[in-house]
Amino acid sequence: MPTVWQGVWETLRLAAPTVATMVSYTAMQFVDALMVSRIEPPDPVYVTAQGNGGVWAFMPLSFLMGMLGVVNTYVAQNLGAGKPERGAAYAWNALWMAAGASLLLIPYALTLPALFATEWLNHSPQLQELETAYAQVLLFGAFLTLGTRALAQYFYGLHRPAVVLVAALAGNLTNVLANWVLIYGRPELGIPAMGVTGAALGTLVGTAVELSIPLAVFLSPTFNRLYHTRRAWRPSLAHIRDIFKIGWPASIMFGNEMICWAIFMTVLAGRFGEEHNAAGWIVLRYMHLSFMPAVGLSFAATAMVGRAIGAGRHDLASRYAMTVTAIAGGYMLICAVCFVVFRESMIAVFLKEGTPPEEAAAIIAIGAKVLIVAAVFQLFDGVGITLIGALRGAGDTKVPSVVTIVLAWVCIIGVGTALVVWAPGLESLGPWIGAGLYIVALGIFLTFRWLGGAWKNMKLLEGSAAAAAH
Numbered sequence: 314m315p316t317v318w319q320g321v322w323e324t325l326r327l328a329a330p331t332v333a334t335m336v337s338y339t340a341m342q343f344v345d346a347l348m349v350s351r352i353e354p355p356d357p358v359y360v361t362a363q364g365n366g367g368v369w370a371f372m373p374l375s376f377l378m379g380m381l382g383v384v385n386t387y388v389a390q391n392l393g394a395g396k397p398e399r400g401a402a403y404a405w406n407a408l409w410m411a412a413g414a415s416l417l418l419i420p421y422a423l424t425l426p427a428l429f430a431t432e433w434l435n436h437s438p439q440l441q442e443l444e445t446a447y448a449q450v451l452l453f454g455a456f457l458t459l460g461t462r463a464l465a466q467y468f469y470g471l472h473r474p475a476v477v478l479v480a481a482l483a484g485n486l487t488n489v490l491a492n493w494v495l496i497y498g499r500p501e502l503g504i505p506a507m508g509v510t511g512a513a514l515g516t517l518v519g520t521a522v523e524l525s526i527p528l529a530v531f532l533s534p535t536f537n538r539l540y541h542t543r544r545a546w547r548p549s550l551a552h553i554r555d556i557f558k559i560g561w562p563a564s565i566m567f568g569n570e571m572i573c574w575a576i577f578m579t580v581l582a583g584r585f586g587e588e589h590n591a592a593g594w595i596v597l598r599y600m601h602l603s604f605m606p607a608v609g610l611s612f613a614a615t616a617m618v619g620r621a622i623g624a625g626r627h628d629l630a631s632r633y634a635m636t637v638t639a640i641a642g643g644y645m646l647i648c649a650v651c652f653v654v655f656r657e658s659m660i661a662v663f664l665k666e667g668t669p670p671e672e673a674a675a676i677i678a679i680g681a682k683v684l685i686v687a688a689v690f691q692l693f694d695g696v697g698i699t700l701i702g703a704l705r706g707a708g709d710t711k712v713p714s715v716v717t718i719v720l721a722w723v724c725i726i727g728v729g730t731a732l733v734v735w736a737p738g739l740e741s742l743g744p745w746i747g748a749g750l751y752i753v754a755l756g757i758f759l760t761f762r763w764l765g766g767a768w769k770n771m772k773l774l775e776g777s778a779a780a781a782a783h
Contacts, residue, residue, distance in 0.1 A: 330474035332609035357591035364594030366447030379567025380560035388470025393623025402545035404467035411459035422452035450513035480526035488519025562714030592680035603648035611702030618706030634703035645695035693756030707768035724751030
């Protein structure tokens with residue numbers, strides 16, 4: 314039986330690369346927004362357009378991304394069972410699913426101009442043009458994003474997260490360089506300034522690099538010899554069914570959450586004007602810096618819990634889950650303190666010199682209040698994010714998904730709408746209170762779900778395609 318400190322060391326050994334990967338990814342989004350905010354002439358509409366376009370592009374992708382997370386589960390449990398070569402088929406079929414989904418997203422991308430022009434969004438013509446262009450570029454390159462996620466989950470499950478980390482760092486560096494060229498233009502190279510659209514193109518260039526590295530490792534002679542990664546390339550309905558079997562609840566949960574957040578940011582909070590919308594997206598960038606490391610810990614929890622259960626060690630799975638949750642909670646408490654202490658200066662970072670003083674003061678005042686609300690739910694967010702990963706590692710996805718969907722609509726949309734209608738004096742702070750209530754309630758539920766132990770009765774590998782094939 315490992316000691317507590319041995320458990321912490323094992324957690325950090327596996328989680329450090331996944332956390333660094335998520336921090337790297339978040340830094341890319343943060344730098345993207347910061348670079349967009351420096352477009353001349355100064356105007357907060359650029360940050361708003363990037364946020365709105367990004368969330369509506371990411372929303373349909375999130376359904377498949379939620380499902381692909383269970384590739385980690387299958388690979389990890391087969392690794393724990395001493396059959397790591399069974400995992401490659403799940404990675405390949407995730408890639409085939411990503412390719413099919415990317416084609417299906419093209420019609421959606423073509424409807425975005427009409428969507429952003431609807432009266433209920435009440436967006437200015439300039440904002441409509443910018444957010445549409447940003448979203449369409451990301452959607453036309455959707456396979457790059459989805460394929461990267463599929464292979465990342467394979468390497469997480471195989472306990473080889475360093476491959477993903479190297480890819481993320483290379484992709485982020487490429488993204489910054491591409492942004493510098495495409496956002497502001499390089500006349501000496503014959504490249505015009507593309508503004509917000511250039512930021513989207515830079516993201517795709519960086520993502521292409523990020524995908525190429527794990528793909529090269531996956532197909533390498535060494536990995537093929539160790540894990541038979543080349544022989545399982547054909548589409549397999551049996552493996553796709555396995556992914557759907559425990560992945561559909563996570564798919565609906567993640568996709569539904571993104572729908573609620575899209576409505577929340579662009580309709581509920583956004584209805585109070587572009588200053589409120591800009592302040593909200595600035596706050597969300599900082600929230601990404603806080604919760605994305607917890608997402609990295611969540612991926613590590615999935616891999617660690619999955620491997621322990623595959624080896625028949627439920628006691629070890631429980632210890633891993635609690636260790637990861639404690640680390641995430643401590644980190645996010647530190648973030649909460651920073652949100653409160655540095656709230657005004659954090660918002661001001663995104664306001665370029667030359668922004669009209671009254672407009673800048675309004676955005677800082679709004680954003681500072683929202684950061685206080687965000688500070689309140691940081692601990693609950695860290696607990697919820699890590700425990701959902703631990704439950705996914707055990708194959709317990711259905712009940713958490715249903716509860717997440719219900720809470721999202723009741724709190725984010727229901728309470729948020731009620732506060733907009735009945736307490737309009739709160740302005741965009743009202744919807745943020747509803748979102749905070751959702752995160753707190755979900756964190757509490759997931760804690761009781763894990764402690765209740767229903768996950769111990771899951772028998773994921775029995776009857777799976779990999780087991781049947783061997």
